[in-house]
Amino acid sequence: MSVLILAEHDGKALNPAVNHAVTAAQHWGTPVHLLLAGNDTNVIAQAAAEISGVARVIRVDAAHLEHALAEDLANILVAIGRDYQVILGVHGAYARNTLPRAAALLDVAMVSDAVEILPGNTYVRPVYAGSVYSTVQNDEAIQIITVRSSRFKAAGLDGSAEIVTLDAPPAFGKSRWIGRTHQHSDRPALGSARIVVSGGRSLGSAEKFDAVLTPLADKLDAALGATRAAVDAGYAPNDIQVGQTGVVVAPDLYIAVGVSGAVQHTYGMKDSKIVVAINQDPDAPIFQVADYGLVADLFDAVPKLTAAIH
């Protein structure tokens, strides 16, 4: 029996978090297969085959798979899933959409957002916005789990997996893709950036959010993040929200600017290696998770910090 990873990609490249999922998959000590579903996955499959520890890349190409609709991805997992001991995905929108659907079709429970995999099909996962860790044992015949990729190292790139192709099940047909809006810039992706500069409601407006944080992020080649309060106030787009209901990040350096530090936010950044907090309120809870705290007016401190970095 093997482990199957639902490998997320955007039609051009694999999500780098898949490399971390491959490391998580080594836990079972059985062959690891990557499922690559899309419209033309040839180039991505070549790259996927180079990930160390992957034995097989399964390509499923069909026009109706181009936009990764959950119904169609789940049907592939149902078609081949019973041959696997474990079906694993990265805890992001892609797998969170598809894996619960596949689990129900296979009539097995699922474990979301595992931060640790223990012997005996036992997992540690955050609950209550990460303020509590729950250890759960899953006795299902097929283990379906999403993992928090930042908790697992990236696998190397000296593999040489076989690449096989599989016919796609017919299109489900009840969902139709219309379009996608990328709010992207040339910044590193939030989920995999080495440095994240994140702003809270204290920034006061979308203009100030941009004027204060963008130069610092530019200088550090950092991704921008935001709290839910800042997003709800319209200062920042929703896809950069860090926290319980947004993206979970674990960069080397997380700079929280004007962030109070509600648990719903710290859920999404507590695994960062170094946390810097700049906040005027010395009692802000963010200082409890910060390695380096600076009590200062952010409008004064951040431009000075930006200017001082070379």
Added chain:
Amino acid sequence: MKILVAVKRVVDHNIQVRIRPDGSDVDIAGVKMSINPFDENAVEEALRLKERGLAKEIVAVSFGTAANQDVLRHALAMGADRALLVETEAQLQPLGVAKLLKAVVEREQPDIVLLGKQAIDDDAGQAGQMLAALLGAGQGTFISSLNIEGDEAIVTREIDGGTEQIAVKLPAVLTADLRLNDPRFVKLPNLMMAKKKPIETLNAAELSTDTAPRLKQVKVSEPPARKPGVKVGSIEELIEKLHEEGMLS
């Protein structure tokens, strides 16, 4: 069009939950409980569809004990037409919830099932997708906008790095993200009126579904704490520390 909205009763989001001394579970005795915030977004969106003339009837459903009447009253006070409480003492997990919901869907025959994208207690985020699977229906998850055109729900989904628009044939299962809407405040007269609306009660056993828990919670624990940090006195000191950590090279 009929909309079924599923609401979960959870520990209020402002409460910091405590762990029982024996580590077997969290201790929620006597703690303030509320409607799951994402489910409140789902109720609100259903109401808006009704106000736009697109939906006729909104039915709220919750699973649990008689205590769950409070979240159903909340949904009624917001404007739901009627409520259904499916009583069970069982510790429900997402697959069990999806199976119960499927039974309710077969009874109520809604065109749309709306529910939150996740509950803020177990943070699993599975029930909606599982329900769609069991119904053989299309799914629109993590939605931040909803329109009905013909026999399709046109939704915007919040995905990593942006948003996506898809059309899902009705009947469909849709899960609400927080930015779908701002739920209305419940006014006191509405709450008083909601107390007069009947809540239909069913026993989960009547729905003859398998709700046995599949996952066994071994223990709960405090998450690892970050090592205590230091306050720096100036930008210069901060930069020096970041250099020492190798963060600015």
